[in-house]
Amino acid sequence: MKYQRSSELFSEAQQYIPGGVNSPVRAFKSVGGVPVFMKSAKGAYLTDEDNNSYVDYINSWGPAIIGHTHPLVLQAIQKQAENGFSFGTPTELETEIAKFITENVPNIEQIRMVSSGTEACMSAIRLARGYTGREKILKFEGCYHGHSDSFLIKAGSGAATFGNPNSPGVTQGTAKDTLLAKYNDWEQVQEIFANNPKEIAAIIIEPVAGNMGCVLPENNFLQKLRTICDDNGTLLIFDEVMTGFRLAFGGAQEIYGVKADLVTYGKVIGGGLPVGAFAGTNEVMDCLAPKGAVYQAGTLSGNPLAMRAGLSTLQFIKNEKNFYNKINNTTEQLDFEIGKILNEKGIAHKINRKGSMMSIFFHTHTVSNFDEAQQANHSLFNNFFHQLLDNGIYLPPSGYETWFISHAINDDEINKTLEAVRKFEYA
C-alpha cells in the first residue's frame, strides 16, 4: 500500500497527540484521508515514511523558500550549534539580523524577535493598543493571524460588525473588541470607522491573503486603508508572515508602495526554525518593554540557532541574482500551464496569483473575498489534491491555502506537476 507506514504512524500518533498532529491543518481533515508522514526533505522534494517522493508546494508553509536543507543554511546551523543552542542573554547575532532586516525593508527602524507568527501578531496588536490607548481592532474575514484569542473571531450575525468567538475558550469579552469586515469591502471599512469613531487601535490585514486561498487586494484597497488609518489615528498592521521576504525582500510594503505602521513576520525569517518578528518605527517600537510600558517577552526569542538559520536564508535571498524573478516566473508558468490543461478538460477554475503565491479555486467567477472562496467547489479540490498526491505532487491539503513556490522548483518539477494535472480525472 502506498501510504502503509504513514497510516500506521498516524494511528499511533493519535494515541499521544491530539488528532495525531501538532497543528490541525496537517491532519488532512479538509481533504480527507490519512496524512502523509514525511521523513526528509531536500531541495524541491519531500520523502515520506513509505519512501514516496513528492514535489513540495507547501515548503513548510512558506519557510523553505530557497528549497529544503539548503547546504549554506545547513552549514551555518551546524557551525552555530557548536557554540551552543540558546543562552537567554543578548547576543551579537541578534543585532546582526535586526540590522540586516531594518536596513533592507522599508519603514521599519526596530524589530523584536519572537518564536512564531502567532506571537508576532498577538504582540503587534497589544503594542498598537498600548500605543493608541484604544481597545478595538479591525480584521478581515478569511485572514488568519495565528491562534491568539483576538483573532479567533467570526463575523457577527447580520449587519453586526462586532465579532463572535470562533472557537470554544475565546470569551465574548475578547470578541467584542474585534471588528470584522469583508476583504476588499471598502464601503464596509468606512462604515465601521464611522460607527466606531476614534476607537480603533489598529487594522490588521494580510496584504495579500493566503489563508482563504490566495486573494489579492483590489482597487487600491491597501492605500485606502492607509488613508483611513491616517485620518483616524489608527495603526495599520501588515501581517507579512506569509508575504514578508516572499513577494519581495521588502514584502508587500515594497510591492504595493504602502507604508504599514507595524509589520509582522514569520516563516521565511526563520528559514525553517521557529522565528516570528514584529517591526515598526522607533516611535511605536519604543513603547515596548523594557524601554516602554507594553510588556512582551519570550524565553527563546532571538535564540542563536534560529537567528542563524533565518539570517543565512535571508542573505541567500538577498545575494542570489534574480531570486524573485525566478520564483515569480516559475509561479506564472505553473498558473498558465495548469490553467491551459484545466481549460482543455473543461473544468471551471480561477487561479489567483501574486509573486510566488498562488491557489486554484474550482469556481466559475473571481474570488475576491472569503465568501467567494467558500463558494468554490472544495470537494473537487479535495479530489484534485489526492490525485496529485498519488502522482507525487504535494499541495497544501486545503482549498483555503495558498501554494508556496520555492527557488528549488525547476523545469523537471514543473513538468512532473503538469503531467500529474494532465492525469487528473474527475467524475
Ligand code: KE4
Ligand atoms: P504561526 O503561529 O503558525 O507561525 O503563524 C501564524 C500566521 C500568522 N499570519 C499568517 C498570514 C499566517 O499564514 C500564519 C500561519 N499560516 C498557517 C498556514 N495557513 C500555518 C500552518 C499551520 O497552521 O500549521
